[in-house]
Amino acid sequence: MILIENLTKYYGETCAVDQINFDIRKGEVLGLLGPNGAGKTTTMRMLTCYLVPTSGDIKVKDFSIKDNALEIKKLIGYLPESAPLYPDMIVYDYLRFIADVRELKKGSIDSRIKELAGICGIHEVMHKSINELSKGYKQRVGLAHAMMNDPEILVLDEPTSGLDPNQIVEIRDIIKKIGTEKTVILSTHILSEAEATCDRIVIINKGKIVAAGATDELKREAGSDYIIQVSLKHGNFEEVSSTLRSVPEVSDVILISDENEILDVHLACSGKKDVRPDIYQAIRNNDWILMEFHKESRTLETIFRELTKEG
Amino acid sequence: MTNTLNIFRKEFRGYFISPIAYIVISIFLILTGWFFFSTFFLYGQAEMRGFFSLLPIIFSFIIPAITMKLFSEEFNTGSYELLLTLPVSSLNIILGKFLAAVAFAAIMLVPTFSYAVFISFLGDLDWGPVMGGYVGAVLLVASFSAIGLFASSITRNQIIAFITGMSLCFLLTLIDKILFFLPESALNFFQFLGADFHFRNISKGVIDSRDLLYFISVCFVMLYSTNLVIQEKT
Numbered sequence: 001m002i003l004i005e006n007l008t009k010y011y012g013e014t015c016a017v018d019q020i021n022f023d024i025r026k027g028e029v030l031g032l033l034g035p036n037g038a039g040k041t042t043t044m045r046m047l048t049c050y051l052v053p054t055s056g057d058i059k060v061k062d063f064s065i066k067d068n069a070l071e072i073k074k075l076i077g078y079l080p081e082s083a084p085l086y087p088d089m090i091v092y093d094y095l096r097f098i099a100d101v102r103e104l105k106k107g108s109i110d111s112r113i114k115e116l117a118g119i120c121g122i123h124e125v126m127h128k129s130i131n132e133l134s135k136g137y138k139q140r141v142g143l144a145h146a147m148m149n150d151p152e153i154l155v156l157d158e159p160t161s162g163l164d165p166n167q168i169v170e171i172r173d174i175i176k177k178i179g180t181e182k183t184v185i186l187s188t189h190i191l192s193e194a195e196a197t198c199d200r201i202v203i204i205n206k207g208k209i210v211a212a213g214a215t216d217e218l219k220r221e222a223g224s225d226y227i228i229q230v231s232l233k234h235g236n237f238e239e240v241s242s243t244l245r246s247v248p249e250v251s252d253v254i255l256i257s258d259e260n261e262i263l264d265v266h267l268a269c270s271g272k273k274d275v276r277p278d279i280y281q282a283i284r285n286n287d288w289i290l291m292e293f294h295k296e297s298r299t300l301e302t303i304f305r306e307l308t309k310e311g
Numbered sequence: 312m313t314n315t316l317n318i319f320r321k322e323f324r325g326y327f328i329s330p331i332a333y334i335v336i337s338i339f340l341i342l343t344g345w346f347f348f349s350t351f352f353l354y355g356q357a358e359m360r361g362f363f364s365l366l367p368i369i370f371s372f373i374i375p376a377i378t379m380k381l382f383s384e385e386f387n388t389g390s391y392e393l394l395l396t397l398p399v400s401s402l403n404i405i406l407g408k409f410l411a412a413v414a415f416a417a418i419m420l421v422p423t424f425s426y427a428v429f430i431s432f433l434g435d436l437d438w439g440p441v442m443g444g445y446v447g448a449v450l451l452v453a454s455f456s457a458i459g460l461f462a463s464s465i466t467r468n469q470i471i472a473f474i475t476g477m478s479l480c481f482l483l484t485l486i487d488k489i490l491f492f493l494p495e496s497a498l499n500f501f502q503f504l505g506a507d508f509h510f511r512n513i514s515k516g517v518i519d520s521r522d523l524l525y526f527i528s529v530c531f532v533m534l535y536s537t538n539l540v541i542q543e544k545t
Contacts, residue, residue, distance in 0.1 A: 048396040052545045073398040080396075084389030088328050089321075100317045101397045145393070 001026040001183050002047070002153065006056035009042050016042040018207035019056070024200075026152075029179040031198030031215075032187040035308050039207040040187040041081060044157050047185070048078040060153065074102075077151035081158045083142030087131035091122065091141055094130060095148065102149040116144040119174060135162040143174065154178060156186040160193060172197055191304055205308040218303065228267040228279065229256075231292035235263045243282050249275040262291060314399045318407025319414070322381065326415045331380075336419050339373050343423060357434025359427055363444040363514040367484040367507045370416075370455050375476030377415055378459025379469045381408045382541075386467035401541050405460070405534055412456040413449070420448055439516035447513030450526035454506060455480050457533035464540045483507075483529070 002024040009017040017039040024030050032040045045051040047058055049069040058065045060072045086094060092113070099109045117123045120140040125133055133141065139162065146154055159175065160168045175197055178184055188194055194201055194215070201218055203211040211218060232240060240263060241253040249271045256264035269275055276295065283290055326332040347362040354361070385391035394404065427441050455476075462476030463469075487502040502508045506529070509522040 045392070050392050050395050050545065070398055070400060073396060076396070078393075078396045080389065080392045082389075084393060086325075086390050087388060088325060093324075097317065097321050098397070100320075101314055101399060103313070103398075 001028075001061065002185075003059040004043075004047075004056075005059070007043065007046060007053050007058060008055045009039075009046060009051065010054045015207055017046070017053075020204070020207070020209050022202055022209065022212055024183060024185060026183055027179075027181060028200060029175065029184045029186070029198045031194035031201045032185065032204060033189065033191065033194055033201055033304060034187075034204035035189065038204045038308070040204055041157055043204070044078075044155050044185070044187060048076055048155055049073055074149075075151055076153045076155055077146035077148065078155045079139075079142045079146040079157060079159060082135075082162065083138045083145075085130045085138060085141060085145070088129065090127060090129050091133070092126045094141070095144060098145050098148045104149060112148070113144075116147060119147070120144045121170065136164060136167045139163060139167075139171070143171070147178070151182070153183045153185070156184065158188055159186055160188070160190065168193070203304060203307055210307040211303065226269055227296045228269055228276065229292065229294055229296060230265050230267060230279070230283070230290070232263045232265075232283065233261055233289035233291055235286070235288040237263060237265070239286070240265060240288070243286060244279065247275060247278045247282055249273060250279070314403040315407045315410070318399065318403055319410045322408050322411035323414055326377075326411070331376075332415065335373060335376055336422075339369065339419050340422055342369055344426075347426065357430050357436045359430065359436075359441050359444055360514070362423065362426060363440075363448065364511070366448055366451060367510055368481075370451055371480035371484050372477045373419075374412070374416060374452060374455035375459040375462060375473050375480060378412045378456055378476060379463050379473040381412065381460055382463040382537075383467050383469045383472045387469075395545075401538055405537055405541070409453075409456055409460055409530075409534060412460065413453050416452040416456065417449055420445065420452075437516075440514060441516075443516035443518060444514040446518060447510045447522075450513065450523070451506060451510050454483075454526050454529040454533070457530040457537075458483070461533045461537045461540070464537045480506075 004020060004022050004024075007017055007020050008015070020039075020043065032043065034040050042051065046053050046065070047060075049065055049072055053065070060075055063071045063075075065072055089097070095113050095116070096109065099112065104112060117126060120143050122137060122140050122144060125137050125141070130138065130141065139159065143156075143159065146156065156175070160171050163171060172193065175184060175186065179197070179199075186197070198215055200214050201212070202209055230244075237255050237258060241255075244250055244253050244265075244267060249269050250267050251270055252268040254266040254268065256266055258264070267279065276293075280290075280293070283293075343362060343365055346365050351361060382391070385394060395401075424445075427436065427438075430436050431438075458479045459472075459476040462479065463472040465475065466472050483504070483506040485507070486505040487498060487508060490498060490501050493501065503525075506526075509525045512519055512522045
């Protein structure tokens with residue numbers, strides 16, 4: 001569907017995006033992750049034909065952004081970061097303007113706007129001026145703007161930033177729903193969001209791709225180190241530490257807290273083998289009461305931090 | 312073409328949503344009305360020449376005030392990103408905005424037509440120069456709008472856009488008066504570059520192709536420069 005080839009963008013001397021390559025398949029939700037200033041927005045801006053790449057190319061279907069920018073713009077609905085809509089316009093007028101520019105049929109404009117108002121939950125602000133809207137509503141109007149002509153590809157730059165938790169869930173649900181039939185590319189720095197919504201993830205740092213793959217795959221590949229959290233009653237740290245260290249896979253025992261007779265420790269483990277039975281056995285042989293015991297699966301967060309940390 | 316029209320409609324309506332339109336129209340009508348009629352009865356002649364001779368100077372600061380927001384505001388709020396990622400070309404955007412400014416300024420001129428009607432009751436008004444004057448005024452508005460649009464495209468600050476546009480318009484209006492000390496032959500050349508000179512010719516009621524060509528060239532050069540500036544930004 002979309003093919004990005006050796007895409008490079010320089011702003012003067014600074015290189016924002018450096019020779020990146022990836023493809024996006026039809027009907028896929030792709031997450032673009034990276035720290036601030038990694039080049040996510042620049043990549044999206046080039047894909048939506050707002051910026052011209054210094055070198056490299058993007059192909060959408062059979063169109064290239066160099067020669068067929070107008071065709072590509074017709075295929076893509078774009079929501080820029082923080083939805084910079086025209087502040088003086090009324091929401092309805094704004095959507096109407098977008099519908100006109102997107103060349104919707106005259107008869108279907110009103111029904112489409114109504115439909116979008118339902119999907120995005122903006123019925124009650126339809127006749128307000130955009131600068132009176134809260135950030136959440138602005139974001140929703142932006143989403144309605146992006147979906148106006150039912151585009152095959154949706155590009156969303158940090159779609160949930162600045163929203164309250166309920167709105168975040170709502171927007172995620174909308175994205176998931178769209179994602180079943182459309183191709184969606186979204187950027188975010190909220191990792192749980194990427195985990196929850198994306199089929200595939202591309203992590204960018206300093207303009208380069210540092211990791212790419214299906215979300216599950218990426219989590220699996222993340223390495224064999226993991227942490228097990230244990231809470232014990234009536235245990236003292238020295239005893240617990242020496243006992244648990246005797247399990248071969250446990251490389252370290254870290255004290256988290258020791259209050260009200262409850263001892264919280266993290267066990268740093270390595271190796272492919274599941275050590276939980278061994279640990280449980282070790283605990284059972286002592287006079288401790290097990291309050292809590294769980295394996296913290298390595299989330300994207302750890303991968304992200306490792307791949308994008310300084311130096 | 313339809314998208315040029317869509318952008319034109321949006322910008323044109325935009326003028327009347329914000330209070331700026333009404334303020335600018337009022338200032339224009341008060342200034343021209345006052346300066347024109349304060350000397351009109353002293354001359355005692357039923358003609359509009361005094362009114363038209365005011366226009367280049369007044370337009371030099373009124374038109375940049377109309378055009379200053381066209382690009383600057385979009386750059387500043389970031390809405391330009393949304394606009395450019397819609398299926399429109401930069402030509403659509405520039406022409407749409409340009410035509411909106413010209414149409415707005417033309418509407419601003421409409422009430423002044425009542426001056427002509429009023430004068431025709433007082434004496435024997437020659438309608439030829441009046442019509443020529445209005446044709447010239449629209450051409451002048453178009454050139455200044457193109458200049459203002461260009462000024463707006465180079466900055467995200469509306470005040471800078473206004474001052475730049477105003478300086479360029481004043482330069483074109485006053486160039487022959489500023490350079491009065493030059494020898495006659497050189498002065499003729501610079502006079503030919505001035506908007507005021509060509510506007511005076513047309514407002515005499517003589518529509519000469521050289522004057523038309525002058526205004527069209529100014530529009531073209533300025534709109535083309537705007538396009539270059541905008542391409543440079545991507």
